[in-house]
Amino acid sequence: MPKKSMTLITGFVSLVALMSFALKNEADFTKGTIHSAKKDSIESVKAFKDVYKVLMSPRCMNCHPAGDTPLQGDDSHPHSMLPQRGKDGKGIYTMKCANCHQATNLAGLNMPPGHPDWHLPPADMKMVFEGKTPQELAKQLVNPNTNGNKTLKQLLEHADDGLVKAGWNPGEGRTLPPISHAAFKKAWITWIENGAFAPSK
Amino acid sequence: MISLTINNKPYQLDIDPNTPLLWVLRDHLDLVGTKFGCGLAQCGACTVHLNGEAIRSCVTKVSRAEGQKVVTIEGLSDTGEHPVQKAWLELDVAQCGYCQTGQIMSAAVLLNQNKNPTDKDIDAAMSGNICRCGTYLRIREAIHLAAEIQQKNG
Numbered sequence: 001m002p003k004k005s006m007t008l009i010t011g012f013v014s015l016v017a018l019m020s021f022a023l024k025n026e027a028d029f030t031k032g033t034i035h036s037a038k039k040d041s042i043e044s045v046k047a048f049k050d051v052y053k054v055l056m057s058p059r060c061m062n063c064h065p066a067g068d069t070p071l072q073g074d075d076s077h078p079h080s081m082l083p084q085r086g087k088d089g090k091g092i093y094t095m096k097c098a099n100c101h102q103a104t105n106l107a108g109l110n111m112p113p114g115h116p117d118w119h120l121p122p123a124d125m126k127m128v129f130e131g132k133t134p135q136e137l138a139k140q141l142v143n144p145n146t147n148g149n150k151t152l153k154q155l156l157e158h159a160d161d162g163l164v165k166a167g168w169n170p171g172e173g174r175t176l177p178p179i180s181h182a183a184f185k186k187a188w189i190t191w192i193e194n195g196a197f198a199p200s201k
Numbered sequence: 202m203i204s205l206t207i208n209n210k211p212y213q214l215d216i217d218p219n220t221p222l223l224w225v226l227r228d229h230l231d232l233v234g235t236k237f238g239c240g241l242a243q244c245g246a247c248t249v250h251l252n253g254e255a256i257r258s259c260v261t262k263v264s265r266a267e268g269q270k271v272v273t274i275e276g277l278s279d280t281g282e283h284p285v286q287k288a289w290l291e292l293d294v295a296q297c298g299y300c301q302t303g304q305i306m307s308a309a310v311l312l313n314q315n316k317n318p319t320d321k322d323i324d325a326a327m328s329g330n331i332c333r334c335g336t337y338l339r340i341r342e343a344i345h346l347a348a349e350i351q352q353k354n355g
């Protein structure tokens with residue numbers, strides 16, 4: 001084979017190899033790792049520690065239960081009256097979230113907290129936090145098949161979602177997440193922008 | 202001024218928009234069939250229909266009901282012949298009766314959304330309506346009977 005075509009073929013093969021590498025990296029997002037420009041697994045995993053602490057606090061976890069009944073209170077007991085998730089996460093029949101949970105918090109100790117869009121994750125995308133290890137939760141959060149079909153951009157924006165922020169305005173008688181919303185948002189962004197690495201356990 | 206439609210009747214009320222709907226019904230409109238049990242969304246005695254959903258009027262500000270359709274026990278049926286009411290009478294469900302308005306209003310929503318509920322559906326739907334007298338088993342039976350009556354009525 002003439003030398004020139006050999007070079008061409010080699011060039012083509014490496015181009016294909018490069019392309020598949022790029023594709024593989026993109027596909028890796030669905031497996032739980034984002035390869036962004038500034039990869040820093042140590043920084044990323046360190047930031048996730050704070051993210052995990054918040055997500056596993058009762059204010060977040062209570063509405064991300066392993067079963068189909070939300071949890072309640074600082075001890076995360078099953079919600080009184082055992083309301084059910086329902087298909088859309090908004091309850092069933094007479095037991096819809098919005099029948100008691102209003103658009104805003106109600107005054108008084110342990111009164112139903114409120115938000116216009118109060119709900120659990122839907123039945124086809126339960127996004128369970130309860131019982132998850134840091135590694136399991138990190139992988140679940142970056143995988144669009146388990147994170148509510150969120151892209152990287154939507155995931156970043158999710159720190160400012162209304163229901164997420166409601167965790168820091170829980171109403172009387174409920175403790176706040178362990179760090180401020182600003183600190184959480186910073187950790188969330190740091191975790192994602194440094195590659196959204198999952199901890200080893 | 203707040204405009205309300207309750208049991209298909211229009212009302213204009215000069216009232217604080219933060220007033221709980223239950224207070225408006227009982228104290229301002231004299232619709233006292235709806236009961237106060239806890240005031241904390243914990244018992245279901247105050248259940249009324251807001252656009253067909255079984256909301257708890259003790260924790261619902263009247264402003265949420267503005268321009269919406271509210272039905273109370275007084276308006277469930279003009280003649281008292283709603284299938285749930287018929288079944289309740291037939292099986293003598295009530296004991297002291299205090300919780301029964303809420304039970305009936307909840308049962309009516311369940312049967313509207315599920316024409317033939319199983320025991321499991323009934324338990325899941327009625328678990329937020331508490332009865333101090335423990336009439337739960339009769340309630341369950343009466344909901345099955347009401348479903349039959351509803352089906353016969355077509």
Ligand code: FES
Pocket residue numbers: 236237238239240241242243244245246247248257258259260
């Ligand atoms: S009085 Fe409203 S739920 Fe008890």
Ligand code: FES
Pocket residue numbers: 295296297298299300301331332333334335336
């Ligand atoms: S009949 Fe007495 S509380 Fe239910």
